[in-house]
Amino acid sequence: MGRYLINGGKKISGTLKINGSKNSVLPILAASILNSGQSVIHNCPDIYDTHTALKILKHVGCKVKFENHTAIIDSSTINSYEVDPDLVKEMRSSIIFLGSILSVMKRVSISYPGGCELGKRPIDFHLAALKKLGAQIIEDGDKIICSAENLKGCKIKLKFPSVGATQNIILASVFARGSTKIINAAREPEIIDLQNFLKKMGADINGAGTSQIVINGVEKLSNVEHKVIPDRIVAATFLISAAITKGQIEIENVITNHLPLINFLQTGCYIKLSKNKIYLKAKEFIRPIKNLQTMPYPYFPTDLQAQFVSLLSLASGRSIVKENVFESRNKHIPELIKMGAKIKILPDNTTFIIDGVKRLNGAYLISKDLRGGAALILAALAAYGKTIIQDENHILRGYEKIEEKLKSLGADIKYEQ
Ligand code: UD1
Numbered sequence: 001m002g003r004y005l006i007n008g009g010k011k012i013s014g015t016l017k018i019n020g021s022k023n024s025v026l027p028i029l030a031a032s033i034l035n036s037g038q039s040v041i042h043n044c045p046d047i048y049d050t051h052t053a054l055k056i057l058k059h060v061g062c063k064v065k066f067e068n069h070t071a072i073i074d075s076s077t078i079n080s081y082e083v084d085p086d087l088v089k090e091m092r093s094s095i096i097f098l099g100s101i102l103s104v105m106k107r108v109s110i111s112y113p114g115g116c117e118l119g120k121r122p123i124d125f126h127l128a129a130l131k132k133l134g135a136q137i138i139e140d141g142d143k144i145i146c147s148a149e150n151l152k153g154c155k156i157k158l159k160f161p162s163v164g165a166t167q168n169i170i171l172a173s174v175f176a177r178g179s180t181k182i183i184n185a186a187r188e189p190e191i192i193d194l195q196n197f198l199k200k201m202g203a204d205i206n207g208a209g210t211s212q213i214v215i216n217g218v219e220k221l222s223n224v225e226h227k228v229i230p231d232r233i234v235a236a237t238f239l240i241s242a243a244i245t246k247g248q249i250e251i252e253n254v255i256t257n258h259l260p261l262i263n264f265l266q267t268g269c270y271i272k273l274s275k276n277k278i279y280l281k282a283k284e285f286i287r288p289i290k291n292l293q294t295m296p297y298p299y300f301p302t303d304l305q306a307q308f309v310s311l312l313s314l315a316s317g318r319s320i321v322k323e324n325v326f327e328s329r330n331k332h333i334p335e336l337i338k339m340g341a342k343i344k345i346l347p348d349n350t351t352f353i354i355d356g357v358k359r360l361n362g363a364y365l366i367s368k369d370l371r372g373g374a375a376l377i378l379a380a381l382a383a384y385g386k387t388i389i390q391d392e393n394h395i396l397r398g399y400e401k402i403e404e405k406l407k408s409l410g411a412d413i414k415y416e417q
Pocket residue numbers: 022023024026093120121122123124125126127160161162163164165186190296302303325326327
């Protein structure tokens with residue numbers, strides 16, 4: 001367990017280059033299994049989740065090198081279809097290996113990832129889709145064993161545009177006989193990045209970024225080199241660090257239209273865009289947002305809900321935030337209340353009424369999940385006095401050297417193991 005020590009009240013000011021996307025690199029690393037050859041993947045974030053995905057690849061027999069944000073995978077040596085249960089425990093998104101291992105090894109065994117701080121998080125869409133593609137699924141305790149000699153293309157309609165299920169279906173169907181159509185697919189930029197990676201390998205796939213994706217099965221795939229897209233959630237988190245401390249920041253290496261800039265404008269921040277750069281300058285007052293709802297892309301992302309709640313807790317007026325994607329993504333709120341925030345969670349557990357306060361105070365906090373942890377760091381940057389955030393490495397799962405980056409922007413922050 002590590003902890004962040006933050007002395008609040010310093011304005012964020014400066015320029016920062018944004019690293020590659022966590023949510024892109026994980027499915028891309030899973031996809032590197034598919035070519036039974038070499039994948040060179042640049043701009044990989046150097047975070048815990050990347051290293052967990054690389055450990056999974058090693059564990060199933062791939063050769064893996066990671067240096068200076070580039071991963072080189074040789075998947076020609078894959079020899080196991082079992083995903084190490086300890087690694088699934090470490091990272092719920094390990095479930096993304098279901099589709100690609102099944103495609104190549106004709107069999108995959110993985111433990112059930114179970115719920116987490118955000119709620120139950122079932123994988124029923126993933127399993128139903130694989131069944132529809134022709135896989136046999138045996139559930140043995142908390143183990144899932146899927147097998148299929150030949151998968152066969154079909155039409156799969158998702159009840160909800162699940163990011164992970166869309167990716168798993170894509171990974172499972174690249175070699176499936178015939179055509180697979182995903183209806184109500186997730187439209188996140190990370191799905192487009194996965195499609196681009198697979199196309200470079202020779203896959204026949206189209207439609208990513210829209211709600212219909214069509215994959216026509218191919219016989220084999222070839223070696224590939226690819227650069228992961230920038231992390232839009234990390235980028236927005238740093239923009240908020242300036243907005244909440246009344247500072248200014250220029251972030252570089254971003255795809256500007258991946259970010260919910262409209263919501264930053266609603267809070268009254270000044271924003272200027274140039275190619276792959278966003279400049280944000282805070283105004284004296286943070287404006288409240290009357291109705292901020294999380295929804296699948298292209299709408300406001302659930303992965304920024306907690307960070308916006310921190311920002312709006314200092315707004316001049318009442319904001320209402322509704323979490324529509326996860327049933328209990330609210331563990332940051334009691335911690336913010338310890339700092340003096342006035343936030344009420346309605347009985348549905350997903351509607352938050354935030355009455356902005358003039359100041360937050362330093363406190364002793366516990367970070368219970370990745371984005372919630374980042375939200376607490378943001379609140380601490382703006383608070384009066386010292387905050388200690390006790391963290392079970394959640395923040396390191398998704399933010400590369402967050403304390404060093406914030407320090408370079410003027411924050412007084414230290415990380416201790
Ligand atoms: C991905 C992201 C995560 C983000 C989330 C929503 C990665 C590695 N993680 O997670 O950061 O918060 O998208 O944008 O990319 N659901 C089911 N059954 C299923 C699958 C999902 O009911 O089989 C539900 C989930 O419980 C949740 C909703 O669908 O309520 C969305 O989940 P999903 O889009 O699948 O999230 P992940 O892919 O796990």
